[in-house]
Amino acid sequence: HRPPPPSRAHATHAASTTGAAAVPPIFCNRAVNLGRMEAIGFDMDHTLAQYKAEPFDQLAYRGAINKLIGLGYPPQIAGFEYDITRYQRGLVIDRARGNVLKMDRHKYVKVAQHGMREMDPEERKELYDRSRPSFDPPDFTNIDTAFMLVDVCLYCQLVDLKDSDAPGALGARSYAQIYSDVRRAVDLCHCDGVIKDDVMRTPADFIDPDSMMGAMLTRIRSAGQTPFLVTNSAWEYTDAVMTYLLGGERDGAAAFGHADWTGFFDVIIVGARKPAFLLDSNLPIFRVRQSDGSLLNLENAEFASAASVAAVLRAGKVFQGGNWNHLHKLVGLSSVDRLLYVGDHMYSDVLRAKRSLGWRTMLVVPELDKETRVRKEHSRMREAIQDARDELLSLERELADLELIVEPLVSPAPDAAVPADAAAQRDVLGGALAAAKATLAERVLAYHRKFHPHWGQLFKTGYQNSRFAQQVENYACLYAARASHLGFYSPRTRFHTIVDEMPHDRHERSSQP
Numbered sequence: 001h002r003p004p005p006p007s008r009a010h011a012t013h014a015a016s017t018t019g020a021a022a023v024p025p026i027f028c029n030r031a032v033n034l035g036r037m038e039a040i041g042f043d044m045d046h047t048l049a050q051y052k053a054e055p056f057d058q059l060a061y062r063g064a065i066n067k068l069i070g071l072g073y074p075p076q077i078a079g080f081e082y083d084i085t086r087y088q089r090g091l092v093i094d095r096a097r098g099n100v101l102k103m104d105r106h107k108y109v110k111v112a113q114h115g116m117r118e119m120d121p122e123e124r125k126e127l128y129d130r131s132r133p134s135f136d137p138p139d140f141t142n143i144d145t146a147f148m149l150v151d152v153c154l155y156c157q158l159v160d161l162k163d164s165d166a167p168g169a170l171g172a173r174s175y176a177q178i179y180s181d182v183r184r185a186v187d188l189c190h191c192d193g194v195i196k197d198d199v200m201r202t203p204a205d206f207i208d209p210d211s212m213m214g215a216m217l218t219r220i221r222s223a224g225q226t227p228f229l230v231t232n233s234a235w236e237y238t239d240a241v242m243t244y245l246l247g248g249e250r251d252g253a254a255a256f257g258h259a260d261w262t263g264f265f266d267v268i269i270v271g272a273r274k275p276a277f278l279l280d281s282n283l284p285i286f287r288v289r290q291s292d293g294s295l296l297n298l299e300n301a302e303f304a305s306a307a308s309v310a311a312v313l314r315a316g317k318v319f320q321g322g323n324w325n326h327l328h329k330l331v332g333l334s335s336v337d338r339l340l341y342v343g344d345h346m347y348s349d350v351l352r353a354k355r356s357l358g359w360r361t362m363l364v365v366p367e368l369d370k371e372t373r374v375r376k377e378h379s380r381m382r383e384a385i386q387d388a389r390d391e392l393l394s395l396e397r398e399l400a401d402l403e404l405i406v407e408p409l410v411s412p413a414p415d416a417a418v419p420a421d422a423a424a425q426r427d428v429l430g431g432a433l434a435a436a437k438a439t440l441a442e443r444v445l446a447y448h449r450k451f452h453p454h455w456g457q458l459f460k461t462g463y464q465n466s467r468f469a470q471q472v473e474n475y476a477c478l479y480a481a482r483a484s485h486l487g488f489y490s491p492r493t494r495f496h497t498i499v500d501e502m503p504h505d506r507h508e509r510s511s512q513p
Ligand SMILES: Nc1nc2c(ncn2[C@@H]2O[C@H](COP(=O)(O)O)[C@@H](O)[C@H]2O)c(=O)[nH]1
Pocket: 043, 044, 045, 046, 147, 186, 187, 188, 190, 191, 230, 231, 232, 233, 234, 274
């Protein structure tokens, strides 16, 4: 028995049985009319496949430590413990200095750590505000994906070990060398089976199931849109992970009348080598023989016409490598802005896809669940911060007015009198201002610590947007905690932005009678 394809009613039903709050939000930075999309595609790792962070990251962390010991690192590092909660996406590693940074949207460093020690503001400002480095690779590395949380944790622990005078400390290795070694060790774990063998053996231990995924993909196809998958993972791993996610009887392939998970997609590209896939139109494409994963060369001539592409697809829909140009032809795209790609990697899936190709993008941000929950729980603290800001601004205005009386910009009228106690008043206001600043700083810090004890709110630094938030705003047309949230919306949904507002718009509003 095959359930009816999900429809608008399906989403409404899901919402109405558990209350309106059951429709999980998709946030919009740039208007997207889903009905205009000809193709909707997905990344796999950390997008369709949401990993159980602790056990999954432990595989890379333990594996990398073993490899580092093999590279000559002291055996005592086997005693390091991975702390999954210690770091967050959006941070930047300063490889040469052994530091990790959180920046605001103007690229000012607002929190900095050397190894695992938080720097005081003077040290931080001395290093980063005076010289204003570019923060670009290769000297700096962005934590663009959850995969890299292992790198940053291990790097900071090793920086501390190098700085310590413990026997076997890493005195001879530079911070930059330690970073390269960590990167190499983690990289190897992704290639040699240290991570993937375990996940393929017991996927349920490492991946969260998602009962909405099959319905979502089916709905895309029912709306006449082409569902596709583009992942950097190789075929064997992709097949194992997707079989776990979509191969099941209840809400997977069998329930929707497919022989296996591939039935949900019209085009599947594995080993895609993003971001190069999105940039280099010379990358060759291969056909993957599903039975044994072997590869067959495909000539560019086979992509020359719609008829030849149809022939390519009749012979099979699983490919390896290639580039955006092949993909556009395989999904029959008429215009770049009619493709929506959903991924988790800030640079490879979203920034490059939007900036280089003009695709519509949706970023998966699982961190949103905690971000919105903590925000809601501590709305009183936000009000207290606003009160402290109002108090500060009012004191600043009072002081400025007083300064103008004491030291007028234009010559004072001959009979204008400076109050006798102006200087004393100025001192009192100055003191009150300093106290108000301290209160505001304390409240902002206490609020941020509710989100993360070291790095604060992911989307903010102080009360400004963080660099991460800025990137989300600039490059993700849509963003949501999970890819399958799309399944709760009609394929004809128009996502709208809120009206852009500049400071002078707000000023106009607040100064209206
Ligand atoms: N060789 C390396 N592979 C890595 C690393 N970090 C992640 N990965 C692998 O990339 C894909 C991501 O797939 P996608 O679906 O998100 O496109 C996955 O297979 C990871 O294991 C790395 O540092 N080195």
